[in-house]
Amino acid sequence: MKTTLTALLGWSVAVFGFGSVLMLCCGCQSETLPQTDKISLQLNWFPDAQHGGFYMAQLKGYYSQEGLEVEILAGGPGANVEAKVDRGKVEFGIANAHRILLKRNEGAKISAVFAAFQKSPRCIMVHRESGIRTFEDLEGVTLAVGSDAAFRKFMEQNVDLHDVKLVSYSGSNATFLQDKNYAQQAYSISEPILVKRQGADPVVLMLSDIGFNPYTSCVFASEDYLKNNPETVRKFVRASQKGWEAYLENPEFANQKMAELNKEHDLIALNQGAAAAAPLCRPKEGEPIGSMNPDRWKVLVGQLKNLKMLKPDFQLNEAFTVDFLPVH
Amino acid sequence: MNLKKNAGYVLPALGAVVLLLLGWALLKSSSGYPDYILPGPGTVWSAFVDHRMEILRSTWITFLSASGGLSLSVLFGGLTAIVFSQAKWIRRGLYPLAIFLQTVPIVAVAPIIVLWLEEGIVATMFISFIVSLFPIITNTTAGLLNVDNGRYELFRLYRASRFQRLYRLQIPGAMPQFVTGVKIASGMSVLGAVVGEFFCATLQNKGLGRQIFELKDYNVPWMYACILIATFLGVLTFSIVSLIGDRVLLYWDEKKISNI
Numbered sequence: 143m144k145t146t147l148t149a150l151l152g153w154s155v156a157v158f159g160f161g162s163v164l165m166l167c168c169g170c171q172s173e174t175l176p177q178t179d180k181i182s183l184q185l186n187w188f189p190d191a192q193h194g195g196f197y198m199a200q201l202k203g204y205y206s207q208e209g210l211e212v213e214i215l216a217g218g219p220g221a222n223v224e225a226k227v228d229r230g231k232v233e234f235g236i237a238n239a240h241r242i243l244l245k246r247n248e249g250a251k252i253s254a255v256f257a258a259f260q261k262s263p264r265c266i267m268v269h270r271e272s273g274i275r276t277f278e279d280l281e282g283v284t285l286a287v288g289s290d291a292a293f294r295k296f297m298e299q300n301v302d303l304h305d306v307k308l309v310s311y312s313g314s315n316a317t318f319l320q321d322k323n324y325a326q327q328a329y330s331i332s333e334p335i336l337v338k339r340q341g342a343d344p345v346v347l348m349l350s351d352i353g354f355n356p357y358t359s360c361v362f363a364s365e366d367y368l369k370n371n372p373e374t375v376r377k378f379v380r381a382s383q384k385g386w387e388a389y390l391e392n393p394e395f396a397n398q399k400m401a402e403l404n405k406e407h408d409l410i411a412l413n414q415g416a417a418a419a420a421p422l423c424r425p426k427e428g429e430p431i432g433s434m435n436p437d438r439w440k441v442l443v444g445q446l447k448n449l450k451m452l453k454p455d456f457q458l459n460e461a462f463t464v465d466f467l468p469v470h
Numbered sequence: 471m472n473l474k475k476n477a478g479y480v481l482p483a484l485g486a487v488v489l490l491l492l493g494w495a496l497l498k499s500s501s502g503y504p505d506y507i508l509p510g511p512g513t514v515w516s517a518f519v520d521h522r523m524e525i526l527r528s529t530w531i532t533f534l535s536a537s538g539g540l541s542l543s544v545l546f547g548g549l550t551a552i553v554f555s556q557a558k559w560i561r562r563g564l565y566p567l568a569i570f571l572q573t574v575p576i577v578a579v580a581p582i583i584v585l586w587l588e589e590g591i592v593a594t595m596f597i598s599f600i601v602s603l604f605p606i607i608t609n610t611t612a613g614l615l616n617v618d619n620g621r622y623e624l625f626r627l628y629r630a631s632r633f634q635r636l637y638r639l640q641i642p643g644a645m646p647q648f649v650t651g652v653k654i655a656s657g658m659s660v661l662g663a664v665v666g667e668f669f670c671a672t673l674q675n676k677g678l679g680r681q682i683f684e685l686k687d688y689n690v691p692w693m694y695a696c697i698l699i700a701t702f703l704g705v706l707t708f709s710i711v712s713l714i715g716d717r718v719l720l721y722w723d724e725k726k727i728s729n730i
Contacts, residue, residue: 225507244688249504284589287673291684294673308673309589310680312581320585451688 179210179374182232183361185217186241189400190407191331191393191415192359193236195258195423195431198396199385208377216403219289219313227364228252233371234363234378238262239356239442239462240292246461247452251365254462256379256432258386259358261422262350264293267318267328270343274325277301277347286311286318286326293327295449296354318342331415331422332407339411356442357434358422365460372466379432379466386431390420434462509691514698517691524681525692529699532677535591535663536707539598543655546599547606548648554607555614555640556632565611572604576662580669593670594663594677601662602655609651613644645722649715656711660704678703 185193196214199205205212215232217223223235224245235252242254268274272283280301287294288311297303311327315337318324328334334344349355361382368375389396393416394409401409425433439462446452491511498510505513518525550568554561580597587593617640625635667679678700685693 228504229507241687245506247688248506248690250506289683289687291688307589309584310667310669310671310673310683312584312669314581317585 180213181210181234181374181378182213182215184215184221184223184226184232184235186221186223186236186238186359187217188404188406189214189216190404191397191400191412191419192259192263192329194389194393194396194400194412194416194419195386196236196382197385197399198389198393199381201396201399202385202388204381204384204388205378208381210374210377210381212378224250224252224362227362230364230367233367233374234361236359237362238358239360239439240446242360242362243439243443243446243456243461244292244451246459247456251460252362253365253368253460254357254360254362254434255368255375255464255466256361256382257357257434258360258382258432259419259422260425260433262348262355262358263329263331263419263422264349264354264358265328265330265334265346266297266325266349267334267337267344267346268325269318269322270345271322272325272345274347275345277352280325280347281305283307283323283325284309284321286324288313288327290327292356292446292449292451293349293354295451296349296445297352299449300352300354315340331418332411335411335414335418336407354445355438357438360434360462361432368463368466375466376468380468383430383432383468386423389416390423390431393417430467432467434464436462506690509694513691514694517689518695518699521692521695525678525695525699528676528678528681528696529703531591531675532660532663532667532679532700533703533707535594535666535677536598536659536703538591538595539600539662540602540652540656540659540707540711542595542599543602543606543659544652547603547651547655548610550607551610551614551644551648552636552641554611555636561611568604568607571600571607574600576601576665577668580666584670587670589670590672591675594666594679597666597670598659598662601665602659605654605658606648606651609654610644610648613647614640616647617643642722645719649719652715653708653711656707657704660700660707664700 183196185196187193189197193214200212200214217236223237224241226232227235228245228250236258237254239254239257242252245252266277266280266285268280268283274280274283277297278301280303282305284307285303286309294308306325315326315333318326318333319337319340319342326333328344328346330346330348334346337344361379363375385396393413397409397412397416401407401412407415423431425431436458439458443452443456443458447454447456494511498508501508509517550564554564554568576597579600583597584593587596614636621639622635625639630638663677664679664682667677668683671677671680673680678696681696682693682700685696
């Protein structure tokens with residue numbers, strides 16, 4: 143018996159060792175990119191209305207007018223955009239403001255330069271039949287949330303969820319469609335539109351209404367890249383801004399392309415999504431599209447510290463900069 | 471077993487751990503990777519200490535799912551193997567179905583399983599069960615069929631019933647392979663529970679899988695701690711199964727001897 147035990151100990155060590163070596167091998171290579179004007183933009187999700195302006199800039203030739211050859215890379219659940227940008231695999235990435243802060247907190251040197259959405263489309267989607275109209279009404283339902291812990295923790299802190307069963311969100315709307323007591327995380331510009339077309343009658347509760355409102359679809363790059371390529375960044379931001387202006391005016395052109403790339407959506411859904419996105423993207427009178435306000439970032443830092451997701455001594459520092467936005 | 475012999479087992483193992491930690495720390499300091507890609511061993515350790523209560527709680531939840539799934543596998547797998555051993559046509563008909571259990575992409579099926587079963591420990595147990603079932607069925611079936619020819623003839627001569635043959639001949643003979651099957655299944659049951667928690671967990675009762683799923687976005691050292699603990703949980707489950715399994719084998723051996 144003892145022989146088994148000691149053999150097991152040796153065996154555990156072997157397993158532990160093998161596991162650790164495997165982990166150490168993850169992401170062992172890092173490349174440096176050549177300094178050309180051929181650049182990549184890594185999206186955080188499959189192409190949809192949250193990325194419309196970038197596709198518009200590409201299709202309308204705004205990037206090429208600036209002398210940039212831009213490749214837009216579709217994302218998905220495992221896109222890991224922040225790491226790719228920080229490690230120099232791609233020049234630009236799209237992420238929401240809180241994710242940029244969370245990754246900076248862990249040592250990534252990345253900065254946001256442009257915010258496509260002034261107001262976060264993050265919401266909870268419920269069935270109208272449930273009678274729920276506000277966050278205070280949330281009870282007696284199952285609520286599915288994904289891996290994004292920030293807004294979930296914010297809800298747990300600010301909304302009474304004692305009678306809500308929190309479960310994992312798999313990325314599919316199937317359960318929502320068949321269960322009237324099911325609620326799920328959503329983007330107001332996407333899932334509610336899709337389920338409505340499948341016969342459901344959704345009500346959305348905006349997270350921004352209870353105060354969680356990070357800038358969404360932010361363009362960001364590594365601090366090094368910003369320092370070494372300010373002209374390219376300026377050109378990219380300028381063209382992206384033009385793209386978003388064009389997209390909010392008339393999204394159809396870019397939506398046709400995105401409907402081809404992302405089969406979950408069709409042109410009608412994307413057009414409705416773009417219409418819903420417009421009020422979220424337009425900044426206050428007199429401010430250009432993409433602009434960011436330091437106070438908003440500071441509020442977000444405070445909220446994330448409150449949720450114990452940032453170190454207590456975390457500083458905003460270079461998490462964002464408006465230096466590359468065209469001066470109006 | 472004397473002290474010197476014990477040391478002979480423990481020292482090389484300890485040495486390997488120390489070397490490994492050193493190598494890890496060296497790689498961390500020489501590579502300059504940020505913590506969100508590769509935290510150093512010290513950082514992971516302090517993440518473990520800071521969050522030990524949450525980690526322990528998650529480990530317990532994952533352990534419940536895994537041990538529940540494994541228990542179901544042992545029960546259902548053992549019975550299935552007995553049924554399989556009874557006739558060729560049963561095996562021909564159902565064995566391919568059992569192989570499906572092994573080859574089904576569980577990551578793809580898990581979101582569908584949630585549609586049938588409610589989220590929570592029942593669903594994660596079920597996924598752990600599916601993942602750990604096949605090694606038990608296949609090993610035990612092989613063991614039940616691998617009967618010594620001479621003994622089989624003896625049982626036939628004495629006109630032993632099918633049940634007597636099963637109970638007195640096949641089951642005792644299959645025990646070593648049954649135990650091997652359960653040992654293989656034990657590690658897989660933890661894997662199944664962790665994967666299940668990615669999709670089927672309730673967030674009020676977060677197992678290690680769900681923790682890993684969320685922590686990748688905001689606390690990678692803590693995530694590493696969870697991954698290491700999940701690995702250890704697999705080893706622990708294997709160890710417990712091995713201890714019990716060896717005892718069971720010893721018991722059957724003695725029984726065999728006393729029966730002769």
